[in-house]
Amino acid sequence: MLQIITIVVPVFGLILLGWALVKAGYVSELAGKGLAEFAFKVAMPALLFRAVLGIGEWPSSPLNLVLAYFSAAAIIWILATLLTLFVLKRPAADAASLSMGSTFSNSVMLGIPLALSAFGPEAAAPAALLVSLDSPLLWIAATLHIASAQAETRGSPIAAIRGILLDLLKNPIVMALVLGSVGRIAGLELPTLVDKTVALIASSAVPAALFALGMSLATYKMAGQGPTLTVICVLKLVAFPALTFVMCVYVFDVRPLWTAIATLFAAMPVGANAYLFAARYDKAVGSVSTAIAVTTAIAVFSVSALLYWLQSVV
Amino acid sequence: MNEVLLTVLPIFALIGLGFGVGRARLIDAQTSKGLAAFTFTLAIPAMLFRTMATAELPDVAPAAIWLCFFGSAFATWMIATALTIPVLRRPIADSAPIAMSASYGNVVMVGLPLALTSLGPDAAGPIALILSAHSPTLFAVASLHLALTGAHRGESLTRIFVGVLNDLVRNPLIVAIIAGTLWRLTGLGLHPLADQTLEMLGRAAVPCALVSLGLSLVGFQIAGQAPTLFSILVLKLAAMPAIAWVLADQVFALPVPVAGVIILFAAMPTGANAYLFAQQQGRAVNSASASVALGTGLSLFTASIVLIVLNITK
Numbered sequence: 303m304l305q306i307i308t309i310v311v312p313v314f315g316l317i318l319l320g321w322a323l324v325k326a327g328y329v330s331e332l333a334g335k336g337l338a339e340f341a342f343k344v345a346m347p348a349l350l351f352r353a354v355l356g357i358g359e360w361p362s363s364p365l366n367l368v369l370a371y372f373s374a375a376a377i378i379w380i381l382a383t384l385l386t387l388f389v390l391k392r393p394a395a396d397a398a399s400l401s402m403g404s405t406f407s408n409s410v411m412l413g414i415p416l417a418l419s420a421f422g423p424e425a426a427a428p429a430a431l432l433v434s435l436d437s438p439l440l441w442i443a444a445t446l447h448i449a450s451a452q453a454e455t456r457g458s459p460i461a462a463i464r465g466i467l468l469d470l471l472k473n474p475i476v477m478a479l480v481l482g483s484v485g486r487i488a489g490l491e492l493p494t495l496v497d498k499t500v501a502l503i504a505s506s507a508v509p510a511a512l513f514a515l516g517m518s519l520a521t522y523k524m525a526g527q528g529p530t531l532t533v534i535c536v537l538k539l540v541a542f543p544a545l546t547f548v549m550c551v552y553v554f555d556v557r558p559l560w561t562a563i564a565t566l567f568a569a570m571p572v573g574a575n576a577y578l579f580a581a582r583y584d585k586a587v588g589s590v591s592t593a594i595a596v597t598t599a600i601a602v603f604s605v606s607a608l609l610y611w612l613q614s615v616v
Numbered sequence: 617m618n619e620v621l622l623t624v625l626p627i628f629a630l631i632g633l634g635f636g637v638g639r640a641r642l643i644d645a646q647t648s649k650g651l652a653a654f655t656f657t658l659a660i661p662a663m664l665f666r667t668m669a670t671a672e673l674p675d676v677a678p679a680a681i682w683l684c685f686f687g688s689a690f691a692t693w694m695i696a697t698a699l700t701i702p703v704l705r706r707p708i709a710d711s712a713p714i715a716m717s718a719s720y721g722n723v724v725m726v727g728l729p730l731a732l733t734s735l736g737p738d739a740a741g742p743i744a745l746i747l748s749a750h751s752p753t754l755f756a757v758a759s760l761h762l763a764l765t766g767a768h769r770g771e772s773l774t775r776i777f778v779g780v781l782n783d784l785v786r787n788p789l790i791v792a793i794i795a796g797t798l799w800r801l802t803g804l805g806l807h808p809l810a811d812q813t814l815e816m817l818g819r820a821a822v823p824c825a826l827v828s829l830g831l832s833l834v835g836f837q838i839a840g841q842a843p844t845l846f847s848i849l850v851l852k853l854a855a856m857p858a859i860a861w862v863l864a865d866q867v868f869a870l871p872v873p874v875a876g877v878i879i880l881f882a883a884m885p886t887g888a889n890a891y892l893f894a895q896q897q898g899r900a901v902n903s904a905s906a907s908v909a910l911g912t913g914l915s916l917f918t919a920s921i922v923l924i925v926l927n928i929t930k
Binding site: 307308311312313315316319323328329330332333334335336337339340343344345494495498499502503505506508509510512513 | 621622625626627629630633637642643646647648649650651652653654657658659808809812813815816817818819820821822823824826827
């Protein structure tokens with residue numbers, strides 16, 4: 303248990319510190335934006351590029367990992383949609399936002415730091431794989447979902463998806479993952495000097511991401527409806543990780559370490575992309591915004607418990 | 617030689633990366649201010665606090681360290697002042713900013729990363745000692761200089777003293793060093809959780825400082841009179857470290873990590889504060905700006921030479 307605490311406390315400690323210092327007015331929100339840009343445009347891409355390049359041979363096919371994680375995500379997505387329509391009795395167009403909120407994990411800012419602290423550098427490869435697929439797949443699903451739910455469609459879904467894919471190609475994190483994969487396939491080996499430079503930048507990725515996350519949390523407004531919020535929290539923090547674990551172990555026979563990482567990623571609090579999506583279509587913005595703050599706070603305990611349990615299982 | 621390059625080049629590569637990212641407008645001026653705010657109010661203070669609270673400190677009297685470092689700074693200051701009127705043929709009012717540019721080195725953003733990566737944790741103690749006194753001492757000297765040359769008659773010695781104290785209380789780096797020292801004196805030690813949290817935050821300090829420096833260099837112009845600029849660069853990058861070497865190595869015969877920090881810090885390029893000072897005086901602004909920009913680039917070579925020489929003496 304003590305070991306879990308030493309993993310979780312520094313991670314959430316930095317988030318809390320970032321949040322508290324913005325709330326106290328010691329650092330400005332501007333500092334948070336600057337740091338977030340540095341983390342996403344410079345440091346995290348460096349870390350992921352280096353991680354993907356260093357993957358070496360996959361110990362077993364990563365396809366099972368991908369199938370397990372995203373089949374669980376698909377089931378949770380459908381569940382969230384059904385709950386929106388029949389239990390929460392909200393309009394169909396809200397379902398896309400709420401499903402996104404129930405399945406989109408904060409994998410970059412929180413998942414990677416936690417996975418690396420808890421499972422060491424071996425976690426980097428499966429983590430990078432899930433990160434690279436998570437946001438494209440879920441953005442596309444959400445866009446198709448809202449297009450089919452909304453009577454007045456804003457252009458064809460094909461055009462929307464093309465837009466998403468173009469956006470993704472310009473995303474520095476995706477770029478780093480693609481470049482890393484290409485380099486890995488081509489058998490590229492970084493000269494010591496370049497490797498040291500990339501490693502130096504990469505070493506700041508985890509603290510910068512955590513701190514920026516804390517600072518950004520201070521800007522989310524608390525609003526939205528209690529029942530909706532409860533549904534997102536339960537689906538995101540309990541149902542999704544539980545289902546992912548079941549899929550990994552009983553259906554797709556994923557290796558233990560990868561199972562642990564997939565389950566950890568599924569158990570992450572709601573990520574900022576869910577908010578961006580909700581805000582873009584102006585559906586359930588309050589609920590998703592609140593869900594990010596609330597699930598991040600609950601995750602301190604739920605993730606500690608999960609890591610403790612994973613250690614005994616994996 | 618090769619090891620020196622492996623130490624020095626990644627550091628300057630990060631500065632170059634920051635500069636390139638800033639030039640290409642991938643990160644705008646506003647957000648780079650945010651990154652700088654995070655670096656200077658949080659990451660570096662966290663690292664310094666932890667260092668002072670826990671690090672092994674060398675068995676050298678602080679007075680000897682200060683005497684060697686500030687001795688070289690004062691000597692350089694005097695030479696710069698002496699050169700201003702007869703050689704550079706500039707008015708006496710220009711002498712303060714010129715002397716400041718010739719002796720105020722960027723010990724935080726370039727010195728700290730270089731000293732830590734080349735000399736290791738042994739360097740932490742002398743680094744903190746010099747950092748804690750650096751900016752207040754040189755600004756006090758500058759104020760005194762202004763008062764004596766009559767460039768700034770209003771400034772009384774008491775106000776100078778108050779200004780120095782004010783800086784001590786408000787500068788996060790100095791606060792962190794003092795707080796860390798006090799914590800060390802209580803003998804409580806750092807709880808592993810607090811230690812790990814600070815360690816994680818501090819890991820961001822070096823890369824963020826370097827990228828941040830690179831981003832800030834975009835705003836500096838290379839202009840001003842060639843003889844003045846040349847004198848400042850020679851004094852700052854060659855004369856000051858040479859004097860520091862004489863004092864630390866030949867006169868006081870300090871042990872290697874301590875003398876190394878002193879000489880390396882003395883060799884640091886002109887810091888942005890010297891430019892701010894010149895701007896505040898409205899004198900020699902272009903020369904100060906150019907010496908920051910050019911000096912930072914040139915210090916790649918001077919810092920390498922210092923490290924090579926130190927290796928030989930070691």
